[in-house]
Amino acid sequence: MQNNLPKCLKVLILGDIVGTPGVNILQTYLPAIKKSMCLDLVVANAENAAGGSGLTPSIFKKLKAAGVDLFTLGDHIYKKQEIINTLISENCICKPANYPPSSPGRSFAFTNTIDGVSVAVISLMGRTFMRPVDCPFLAVEKLMPEVNKIANIVIVDIHAEATSDKYLMGHFLKGKVSAVLGTHTHVQTADEQILGDGTAFICDLGMTGPYDSVLGRSVDPVTATTISFLPNQFTVASSDVRMSGVLLEVNVATGKANSISRIQFFEKDLCKKFNGTEEKEVVLQPSI
Ligand SMILES: [Fe+2]
Ligand SMILES: [Fe+2]
Numbered sequence: 001m002q003n004n005l006p007k008c009l010k011v012l013i014l015g016d017i018v019g020t021p022g023v024n025i026l027q028t029y030l031p032a033i034k035k036s037m038c039l040d041l042v043v044a045n046a047e048n049a050a051g052g053s054g055l056t057p058s059i060f061k062k063l064k065a066a067g068v069d070l071f072t073l074g075d076h077i078y079k080k081q082e083i084i085n086t087l088i089s090e091n092c093i094c095k096p097a098n099y100p101p102s103s104p105g106r107s108f109a110f111t112n113t114i115d116g117v118s119v120a121v122i123s124l125m126g127r128t129f130m131r132p133v134d135c136p137f138l139a140v141e142k143l144m145p146e147v148n149k150i151a152n153i154v155i156v157d158i159h160a161e162a163t164s165d166k167y168l169m170g171h172f173l174k175g176k177v178s179a180v181l182g183t184h185t186h187v188q189t190a191d192e193q194i195l196g197d198g199t200a201f202i203c204d205l206g207m208t209g210p211y212d213s214v215l216g217r218s219v220d221p222v223t224a225t226t227i228s229f230l231p232n233q234f235t236v237a238s239s240d241v242r243m244s245g246v247l248l249e250v251n252v253a254t255g256k257a258n259s260i261s262r263i264q265f266f267e268k269d270l271c272k273k274f275n276g277t278e279e280k281e282v283v284l285q286p287s288i
Pocket of ligand 1 (some may be wrong): 016
């Protein structure tokens with residue numbers, strides 16, 4: 001390991017980006033946030049970025065240009081099939097590691113920070129109330145030696161419906177990875193903690209998208225279909241856009257997490273802070 005590496009890495013990890021509102025808030029504010037918070041790396045789950053379901057190459061490029069360094073996905077990974085070439089050719093985006101071996105995409109993603117620190121992410125799918133997939137525990141156990149050849153900072157996205165699946169994975173991997181962070185439910189949980197002596201954990205990062213909604217979708221069509229059973233188009237909502245996730249501080253030498261803090265940035269506060277529409281300085285929590 002080089003001696004000039006930083007002692008600590010500041011990493012922002014964002015939950016499921018939903019539709020144009022989710023993409024737009026990142027395009028508009030992530031560059032300023034990255035600079036203001038002195039972030040070394042940004043990781044995001046982009047499974048809902050294209051119209052609420054899937055990811056396209058052009059949206060992938062927009063998010064990358066905005067400052068997302070590493071991408072995970074989830075059960076909507078192949079909804080836009082044009083993403084398949086990106087999944088095959090890019091190192092910074094991965095499929096769930098417990099998907100079938102023949103499914104397109106890499107089993108883990110990795111990058112180097114500007115200071116030369118290697119970081120890897122692994123995506124795993126839960127099995128409760130979800131499509132049957134291979135055992136995520138055996139899949140990650142098999143994968144870890146290969147990942148550790150590249151990086152000792154490893155962030156795991158456990159994309160699952162059940163909180164029990166996520167806690168089980170957190171305890172299974174404590175001491176072995178830097179973080180186990182849940183996605184898929186789009187609702188941020190308030191249980192952030194350090195498991196063991198250095199694995200950051202939260203059950204769900206929450207959603208980066210419109211909160212005046214049902215998990216990102218406009219309320220009325222979802223309600224109508226729920227009551228009548230008649231199909232409707234579930235359009236992406238547009239109001240109360242927020243950026244949701246956690247901020248991690250990770251020890252570069254050991255790969256262990258020093259801290260985890262929940263963040264939820266409201267678009268209206270970001271607008272005041274970075275567009276200077278308020279006389280008083282707007283402080284976002286944690287402070288940026
Ligand atoms: Fe999602
Ligand atoms: Fe999902």
